Amino acid sequence: MLVTEKQLPHALSRQKVRGIAFMCGAIFLFAVVDVIAKLVSTRYPANEITFFRMLFGLIPAAFIFRLRNNQRRELTLHRFFGHFLRAIMALGSMGLFFAGLPHLPLSTAVTLQYTEAILIGLFAVVFLSERFRVATAVASMAGFVGVILVSSLSGNHASLLGTGLILLSAMFGAGSIIQIKKLSRTEEPAAIVLYFTVIATIVSGVSLVASWTTPDTRDLGYMALLGLTAGAGQLLLTVAFRNATASLLAPFSYFGVVWAIIFGYMIWGEVITAQAAIGSAVIVGSALYLGMSDKRMDAGDGGA
Numbered sequence: 001m002l003v004t005e006k007q008l009p010h011a012l013s014r015q016k017v018r019g020i021a022f023m024c025g026a027i028f029l030f031a032v033v034d035v036i037a038k039l040v041s042t043r044y045p046a047n048e049i050t051f052f053r054m055l056f057g058l059i060p061a062a063f064i065f066r067l068r069n070n071q072r073r074e075l076t077l078h079r080f081f082g083h084f085l086r087a088i089m090a091l092g093s094m095g096l097f098f099a100g101l102p103h104l105p106l107s108t109a110v111t112l113q114y115t116e117a118i119l120i121g122l123f124a125v126v127f128l129s130e131r132f133r134v135a136t137a138v139a140s141m142a143g144f145v146g147v148i149l150v151s152s153l154s155g156n157h158a159s160l161l162g163t164g165l166i167l168l169s170a171m172f173g174a175g176s177i178i179q180i181k182k183l184s185r186t187e188e189p190a191a192i193v194l195y196f197t198v199i200a201t202i203v204s205g206v207s208l209v210a211s212w213t214t215p216d217t218r219d220l221g222y223m224a225l226l227g228l229t230a231g232a233g234q235l236l237l238t239v240a241f242r243n244a245t246a247s248l249l250a251p252f253s254y255f256g257v258v259w260a261i262i263f264g265y266m267i268w269g270e271v272i273t274a275q276a277a278i279g280s281a282v283i284v285g286s287a288l289y290l291g292m293s294d295k296r297m298d299a300g301d302g303g304a
Contacts, residue, residue, distance in 0.1 A: 019244025022236045023252045029233035031259035034110060035267065036226040038101045040219055045211040046099035050091060051204040052223035053230060054197055060231025061197035064238055065190040082183050083192070087199035089176035095204075096169035103162025105270040110260035111150055111280045112166040117287035118143040119174035127178050135289075143286030149279025193234065254284045 101109055118140045124130040183192050240249055257280055264270035
């Protein structure tokens, strides 16, 4: 018994390290997804990229559902409108991000996407009736100062368009997260992921009537890889949260900016300016503070 007690902290430590490792793997895969999306974004419409992302993401999504659904619960859809609204929000976020990629450096686009965490804090006050905190407002304002620094609004039309699309993407993404919080009160996380993937695949498939470019074999392979990689990243994320707490893992999600800077330089020769670097640090710092603060609030509510 004494040996077990001595070994317990070490086992917990190994579990946390395992969670961090899976989290870092997931963030790397999501960075690869962004690279693939940027590669094909100049040749195909955003809705088509989104469709293939969802179509090939069905395989990992089904696997995640089986992995998490240990008790073999039957699938029910008693909150269809909630799932549908979440799918539309997430689709809008994804499509707008893909549409903005051709107009901005990869690192800029990824950094601006992190304003989603800032918007979640604001939306939660309005739509979830969460308590307004002055610290949230200050961190949010600081984050938007970072947006101004990163976007370098110098009048360049492409840059302005790309910035607007990515910020709209973050807004839809924040709405999607708010909807997930509502659904998670009664729905299993794995079921939410599976329903989203199925509904989003159908809706994005319908959108192909409006805009479609037949992909060649190579680009079809790219888009299949995009969907599978995104799904694999989601799978690693699921395993990571099984091994460590969200508050421990949250800071590692911001390595996505680092990967974007590295890939942007290696593939497209993009060099981040000092101003953009400062703005990125402000955005990431604000988002990280809000994310950690939200976890502390959740823990406090749970303890009460």
